[in-house]
Amino acid sequence: MKKYLSIIVVSLFVLSCGVAFSYEGSLPDDTAYVGTITKIDRGARVIELTTKFEKTPKTWKLHMQDECQIQVNTTKNPSEKGAFKKLSELKEGTLAEVHGWPSRDGGKWLARKISILNPDDYMVKRLEADAKGGVYFGHEP
Amino acid sequence: MNKKGFLALIFAVFFVAGIAEARKTEITPADERDWQVIAPQDSDAPLRDYAMLYEAGGHDGNIGVIGIPSMRVYRYIMCGVDMHNFPFSGSNAGNNNGTPDGKFLWVSDKGADAVIEVNLQTGFAERILANPKPFGIHHSAAMSPNGKYIFLTGELTGKVAKMRVSDGATTVIDVPPAPSAPDYPDTSKDGKYLFAGNYYHSATMVFSQDPFKFIKEIPVGKNPHGHNAEPRGRWVVVCDKLSATQSVIDVRQLKVHKVIPVGAGPLHNQPDTFGKYNYISSFVSDSTSKVDLGRMQMVDEFPIHYRVGHNSIAPDNHYYVSQNKYSTGLFNPTGIVYAVNFEEQDIDELSPTYGKTVKLIPINGEPHEGRQIFSTTIQRWNTGRGEEMFTKGYELGDVKVSFDDRGVPGRSLTKRPSLYPVHLANAKRYFIPRDDGKPGVTKEGDVYVVRLKGFSYGYVPRFFHVPKGANVRIIYTNIDKAAGLTKNPDVTMGFLPAGYYGQRTRLDGVRGMSAVGEFVADKAGEFEFYCQQFCGPLHLEMRGTFFVDPPGGTASLSVGDYDEMSKLEYQVLDPEEREFITGGNRLLNTLREGNEPAI
Incomplete structure (x- = not known):
């Protein structure tokens, strides 16, 4: 009996390890998120981003650091490439890629760069097409 | 034809001719041109390049500055003896290019065994950070998240260093067991780890950034070289130089997650800003291997003209530059030391020239690390803003970047040097x-x-x-x-x-x-x-x-x-310029570990 019990315990442990280390879309300690900016609190310098191209979209609260740049990454307008923007110019509904990392105490996710994306850019189209085909962004292959 | 009809005909002729003339003078936007057209177009001057490639020129002792997508060489910044690798100052958020604030880059000089600070706004070498001796630096490509520390690999002595860039203070670790050859490094974006190859051990070494200590070695393919943490922080991609594979290390578990066959002789990585694709320079197969980190497999391969070493990617993921080595027979001879070449490839999957070489240029030296930056980050001085730039700095949107670094050795608001470090002057x-x-x-x-x-x-x-x-x-x-x-x-x-x-x-x-x-x-x-x-x-x-x-x-x-x-x-x-040299054995092991967070 003990033998069977230990086998079950070990199996459950191995299974839980597998689940714990599997990647099912974006995670709290990711250092980049891709999605739509759904809410902007300009006073607190906090944005909410709902991820795209994942099986289950998630919403993350991202705290903009003083040095957080807002920059046009891809655009239909060549003269706008790389243009820096102010927070007051950032709009809800913008497709963006945000880079940063969680603070070590786990309290906040610290945004260091907001890159504005062109929805028609090839990378966006690629991620969309992959997701439609069942290859979701951030999932373990 | 009556008079009205005749007038209408004349009007129509002039209208059509006018349209034709207008079309003649229409300028093709820079991003829509066919770059395979060799002949210059009317719209070539003035030319706006949306990005700039900074490349450590190797034995020419320079940092080269090249426009993207034009691939025109803008200038060379004299630095030292044998320039290898650098991060841009700012934060390390993003891919290899990081999030530059436009102030500095810190390039390793393998020949002089030093790190040279280049001011990107003045375009001159400004300080010299002296490594402790003996060290034998190869790379300085890795930076802590807060931009206050860089990590150096002492390939030639088996040491690894954490250096505070404000004053050059260091902590140095000997990597056991000897012999060790700490090679290309990168940091995890969250400030936890430093990864570096060790080709004597065919392993990836893992260090804690703060406190700075050696943690473990992860066995990877034979003689690993390029190591890069992809932007999302899940994987570290390793070029297994002699195994023709890419080892993908799971950062959470600190073990190899997958080994992916790629083009032979993989040397360096360029993950895009999404961490979706990783572009690998494959030296022996003369190709760029494109790995999909979502599917964990190689999905494409672009041929290149000559043997490649380093590589770089545009900040918008639209262009990739293969920084090739041999070029004999390709360009006009220039002497005993011939030109090598840079080959620009279009990686926009929706572009008609996707996967093709769109520019190939000869280049000086034997270039190593290349990193690209949006050209909007570099300010214009020729608009009467000199004093303001000098004393107050500049703005990148809401972000204020200041040059007021009072208290930092070698930096002041009254004297900003343009160093010309010795380069074979007494040879x-x-x-x-x-x-x-x-x-x-x-x-x-x-x-x-x-x-x-x-x-x-x-x-x-x-x-x-x-x-x-x-x-x-x-x-x-x-x-x-x-x-x-x-x-x-x-x-x-x-x-x-x-x-x-x-x-x-x-x-x-x-x-x-x-x-x-x-x-x-x-x-x-x-x-x-x-x-x-x-x-x-x-x-x-x-x-x-x-x-x-x-x-x-x-x-x-x-x-x-x-x-x-x-x-x-x-x-x-x-x-008098010695005041711009800092660091060295005087500041060896003077970092206060545990009290100086890297994040």
Whole structure:
């Protein structure tokens, strides 16, 4: 009996390890998120981003650091490439890629760069097409 | 036809002619041009490049600045002896390009064994961060998240350092077991780890950033080289140089998650900003391997014209630059040291030229790290803003970037240098007909003559000794018949001792002649020498050691004039410029570990 019990315990442990280390879309300690900016609190310098191209979209609260740049990454307008923007110019509904990392105490996710994306850019189209085909962004292959 | 009809006809003719004329003068936007058209277009001048490629030029001692997508060389910034790798200042958020604030880059000088700070806004070298000695730096490509520390790999002595860029204070770790060859590094974006290859161990070393300590080695493919943390922080991609594979390390579990077959001779990575694709320079297969990190497999491969080393990617993921090595026969000859080349490839999957080479240009030196930055980050000085820029800085949207670094050694608001570090200024070098003398050290009069042979991939003799104070003449002969795996037989072999003698002893060995360098061995120590001319897949492993023995003793990594050499005073000619040199053995192991968070 003990033998069977230990086998079950070990199996459950191995299974839980597998689940714990599997990647099912974006995670709290990711250092980049891709999605739509759904809410902007300009006073607190906090944005909410709902991820795209994942099986289950998630919403993350991202705290903009003083040095957080807002920059046009891809655009239909060549003269706008790389243009820096102010927070007051950032709009809800913008497709963006945000880079940063969680603070070590786990309290906040610290945004260091907001890159504005062109929805028609090839990378966006690629991620969309992959997701439609069942290859979701951030999932373990 | 009545009068009205005739007038209407004339009007119509003029209208059509007007449209045709207007179309003639229409300027094709820079991003929509077919870059394969060699002839210049009317709209080429003035040309706006949306990004700038900064490249560490290797033995030309420069940082090159090249426009993307035009691939026009804008200028060279003089830095030192043998420039290898750099991060941009700012934060390390994002892919290899990071999130530059436009102030500085910190480039490793493998020849001088130092780090040079380049001010991107003035476009000049501004400070010299002296490594502790002995160190034998190769790379400085990794930066802590907060931008206050850089991590250096001492490939030539088996050491790794954490350096505070404000003053050059360091903590240095010896990587066990010896011999170790700490190679290309990158940091996890969240400030936890530093990863670096170790080609003697065929492993990836893992360090904690803060406190700075060695954690473990992860076995990967044979002789790993490029290591990069992709933007999402899940994977570290490793180029297994001699295994033709990519090892993908799971950052959470610190073990290899998957091994992906890629083009032969993978050297360097360029993950895009999403961490979706990783572009690999594959040296032996002459190609760019495109790996989908979502599918964990190679999904495409683009041929390139010549053997590649480093690579770089545009900040918007639209262009990839393959920084190639051999170019003999491709461009006009320019002398013994020929031009290498950069090849720009279109990686926009929706572009009609996707996967194709769109520009190929000759380039000086033997370039290493390349990183691209949006050109909007570099400000214009020629608009009367000089004083404002000098004292207040500039703005990137809401972000204020200040040059007011009061209290930082070597930086002030009243004096901003434009250093021109010594680069072979006192070197005595010349060529002679091929010398076929027996390799080794002989004494001819009062001169110690060292006959040194270079081949793919090694030196004979591998070690040699001269006494301190000796007049030394090195006769360096390239004895290669052909370069083995490479398709190009004319491979130049290099000789460059890292550190003090790197300033006066760099030699380039072409077949059929011998290169001679003369110097006085006035500083004792153990000096690792290496090949600074990319000569093939095992070029990096082509190393030797020469010893300048102190009176009555034998030089080693612990016996030599290291404290004196670490001051790097010989790096500048004007004594007043020594105030812009900081770091060295004086600040060795002075970081307050645990109290200086890297995040």
